[in-house]
Amino acid sequence: MNDPTEANLIEWMSAVLEKGWEGVRAGQNPFAAAIYTLNGDPVTCEYNQVNRTGHPSRHAEVCAIDRACEQLKRTTLQDCLLISSAEPCPMCAAIAGMTEIPRIVYGAPARVIEQADYGTLGLGCHSFFDSANSSALIQGGILADECSQLLLQNPKR
Numbered sequence: 001m002n003d004p005t006e007a008n009l010i011e012w013m014s015a016v017l018e019k020g021w022e023g024v025r026a027g028q029n030p031f032a033a034a035i036y037t038l039n040g041d042p043v044t045c046e047y048n049q050v051n052r053t054g055h056p057s058r059h060a061e062v063c064a065i066d067r068a069c070e071q072l073k074r075t076t077l078q079d080c081l082l083i084s085s086a087e088p089c090p091m092c093a094a095i096a097g098m099t100e101i102p103r104i105v106y107g108a109p110a111r112v113i114e115q116a117d118y119g120t121l122g123l124g125c126h127s128f129f130d131s132a133n134s135s136a137l138i139q140g141g142i143l144a145d146e147c148s149q150l151l152l153q154n155p156k157r
């Protein structure tokens with residue numbers, strides 16, 4: 001099992017960004033997330049579905065993790081990465097932790113989520129995992145400018 005390269009991460013984040021814009025066109029909040037296996041196989045890619053479902057927990061990361069578990073017919077994802085257009089909020093970080101995802105990669109930092117008027121509860125993903133009993137590897141800044149634009153051009157109304 002080879003670690004994904006920076007080029008892999010950029011390619012996967014591009015797909016996530018495209019999904020985020022698809023969500024915006026469908027009237028959803030500007031967030032998207034994907035699950036890939038550590039071998040690089042795509043599993044799921046979802047946009048935020050809070051508006052569509054009326055369920056406040058349907059963040060993109062939750063949608064991607066739930067669907068990945070459905071598809072893989074298990075409730076842990078130790079062999080997967082979570083790729084998110086923005087820094088996961090505490091709820092999404094918790095679900096990533098509960099499903100034992102070993103690596104989380106995101107684009108826009110929490111500060112930009114706040115700038116676009118979406119809430120983060122003031123607890124970043126790094127702080128969450130620092131406090132949690134988890135060895136997950138967290139990496140931000142992949143296509144950060146493009147991911148930030150997805151948020152800043154579609155602020156909360």
Ligand SMILES: [Zn+2]
Binds near residue numbers: 059
């Ligand atoms: Zn979230």
